[in-house]
Amino acid sequence: MTRATLVLLLMTACASAPPPPPPQFANVPASVLDVMCARLHDEGIARETTVDLARTSRPLVTRQSLQALAEAAFYQGHIDPRAVEAAFATNETPLPIGRNDACAWHIVDPAARRSADTMTLELSAPFVAPAGKGGPGVLARLALGNEAATWYWIPIVNRNGTWIATRSLPLATHE
Numbered sequence: 001m002t003r004a005t006l007v008l009l010l011m012t013a014c015a016s017a018p019p020p021p022p023p024q025f026a027n028v029p030a031s032v033l034d035v036m037c038a039r040l041h042d043e044g045i046a047r048e049t050t051v052d053l054a055r056t057s058r059p060l061v062t063r064q065s066l067q068a069l070a071e072a073a074f075y076q077g078h079i080d081p082r083a084v085e086a087a088f089a090t091n092e093t094p095l096p097i098g099r100n101d102a103c104a105w106h107i108v109d110p111a112a113r114r115s116a117d118t119m120t121l122e123l124s125a126p127f128v129a130p131a132g133k134g135g136p137g138v139l140a141r142l143a144l145g146n147e148a149a150t151w152y153w154i155p156i157v158n159r160n161g162t163w164i165a166t167r168s169l170p171l172a173t174h175e
Contacts, residue, residue, distance in 0.1 A: 030098030056094035068173035070131035083130035
């Protein structure tokens with residue numbers, strides 16, 4: 001076998017290999033709440049303002065939220081259907097939210113009735129974005145009385161075995 005043939009076979013094998021399995025998470029990293037707390041403060045919400053926080057992850061991975069995520073990344077390429085299915089699968093099992101005292105979080109049951117004058121933050125389970133660079137992250141939905149929701153993508157990175165949230169990116173999604 002010639003060297004050129006070997007290189008061609010190697011390139012073909014790499015190009016057709018399935019994507020690596022997504023990381024497994026036991027909870028939504030607490031650093032996601034740090035990032036959202038900073039976002040709230042940047043938007044003029046006082047640290048003492050109580051925000052209801054859903055106790056577990058919510059099924060926020062939908063066709064609309066993934067479309068908004070792709071648009072935010074200016075992605076126009078092919079999206080692997082296996083990656084989309086893996087993202088949808090994160091909705092199946094609610095994960096606990098990591099502990100964080102950066103803001104005045106009021107932990108609520110996800111199915112609890114929402115107050116019309118209280119902001120509620122819901123987070124998805126971490127998943128690998130099927131579009132763009134495909135890194136892991138969390139979707140966040142912030143709403144007042146379950147109306148007028150603002151959506152965010154919060155990328156997370158692994159630093160020495162700990163998942164750290166990096167920033168929040170507003171998404172243009174419509175419910």
